[in-house]
Amino acid sequence: MKQPVRVAITGAAGQISYSLLFRIASGDMLGKDQPIILQLLEITPALEALKGVAMELDDCAFPLLAGIVQTDDPNVAFKDADYALLVGARPRGPGMERKDLLEANAAIFSVQGKAINDNASRGIKVLVVGNPANTNSLIAQRNAPSINPRQFTAMTRLDHNRAIAQLAAQTNATVNDVKKMTIWGNHSATQYPDISQATVKGAAAEGLVERQWYEGTFIPVVQQRGAAIIKARGASSAASAANAAIDHMRTWALGTEEGDWVSMGVYSDGSYGIEQGLIYSFPVTTKDGDWSIVQGLPISDFSREKMTATEKELAEERDGVKHLLP
Numbered sequence: 165m166k167q168p169v170r171v172a173i174t175g176a177a178g179q180i181s182y183s184l185l186f187r188i189a190s191g192d193m194l195g196k197d198q199p200i201i202l203q204l205l206e207i208t209p210a211l212e213a214l215k216g217v218a219m220e221l222d223d224c225a226f227p228l229l230a231g232i233v234q235t236d237d238p239n240v241a242f243k244d245a246d247y248a249l250l251v252g253a254r255p256r257g258p259g260m261e262r263k264d265l266l267e268a269n270a271a272i273f274s275v276q277g278k279a280i281n282d283n284a285s286r287g288i289k290v291l292v293v294g295n296p297a298n299t300n301s302l303i304a305q306r307n308a309p310s311i312n313p314r315q316f317t318a319m320t321r322l323d324h325n326r327a328i329a330q331l332a333a334q335t336n337a338t339v340n341d342v343k344k345m346t347i348w349g350n351h352s353a354t355q356y357p358d359i360s361q362a363t364v365k366g367a368a369a370e371g372l373v374e375r376q377w378y379e380g381t382f383i384p385v386v387q388q389r390g391a392a393i394i395k396a397r398g399a400s401s402a403a404s405a406a407n408a409a410i411d412h413m414r415t416w417a418l419g420t421e422e423g424d425w426v427s428m429g430v431y432s433d434g435s436y437g438i439e440q441g442l443i444y445s446f447p448v449t450t451k452d453g454d455w456s457i458v459q460g461l462p463i464s465d466f467s468r469e470k471m472t473a474t475e476k477e478l479a480e481e482r483d484g485v486k487h488l489l490p
């Protein structure tokens with residue numbers, strides 16, 4: 165049996181975590197041969213609820229679950245952590261401006277970034293799920309100067325999965341038939357779901373759907389899917405978000421399939437002209453626990469316009485919290 169790895173999860177008593185923790189503990193994220201110690205962080209008032217979740221984890225008698233830490237101290241939660249899933253965030257309250265939301269989250273993610281810097285394994289892989297995910301990831305990264313910025317990522321895998329499902333349904337195919345989907349930019353309504361490189365059963369997706377459907381239905385449906393779920397379910401996406409977080413980490417740790425890629429919010433190195441240092445979603449492949457941005461894809465004028473719009477929003481979010489960045 166392998167040595168256990170330490171997986172830190174914030175917002176561990178929240179609704180996404182209620183779908184996430186049990187699947188991680190059962191081996192869905194890192195494989196059925198990888199024991200796991202869960203290091204669960206919550207705010208103090210939620211520790212009692214967290215205790216209930218931990219009791220349920222115990223009651224599953226998961227063979228791979230080698231320990232559970234419950235804490236309201238980020239320094240304890242991130243101690244020697246190999247993986248971190250930052251799910252907890254401040255939701256937008258009544259009357260709260262976008263600026264207030266950014267600032268409230270900047271406070272949380274700067275503390276967590278510092279705690280990761282001071283306590284985590286040097287090889288830690290960090291995924292930020294809590295919104296605004298890309299900018300929260302940037303804030304954590306900037307507060308962790310001794311960790312390679314490539315180790316901080318943001319989740320756009322849910323958008324990626326949503327886009328695959330929509331395209332498969334429209335082309336009477338299955339999700340297994342769809343390859344090379346791309347989400348560019350921010351996990352927000354400005355994201356750009358791009359099918360220009362996607363294939364369905366090996367055929368170019370653009371040749372299988374009407375342009376009107378692509379621009380007028382597909383793109384807005386994927387961009388607004390989160391809001392549609394809230395309207396239908398009366399609560400935001402939880403099980404699908406947890407599933408995407410597991411997909412993101414599994415792909416990062418265990419690699420992409422030959423001939424395909426995934427979308428991940430990653431530290432921009434200036435690829436495709438996107439400002440260096442932003443956490444921007446690109447098409448990436450992964451191998452040996454590391455990711456690379458897929459290079460050399462043709463970018464149409466239509467794509468460029470959309471990629472720039474979402475880049476601009478990310479730069480504005482960053483500028484909104486600039487005074488809080490080290």
Ligand code: NAX
Nearest residue numbers: 175177178179180206207210252253293294295319322405
């Ligand atoms: P919940 O409100 O159910 O749970 C959040 C939990 O985080 C709460 O238990 C809260 O006590 C805890 N928390 C708050 N501040 C904390 C802190 N400083 N340290 C530790 N824990 C803290 O929200 P849930 O539905 O689980 O969603 C979590 C986040 O995911 C939200 O920000 C949400 O917007 C975001 N999402 C991101 C998605 C993505 O694709 N990137 C999709 C799903 C989801 O909307």
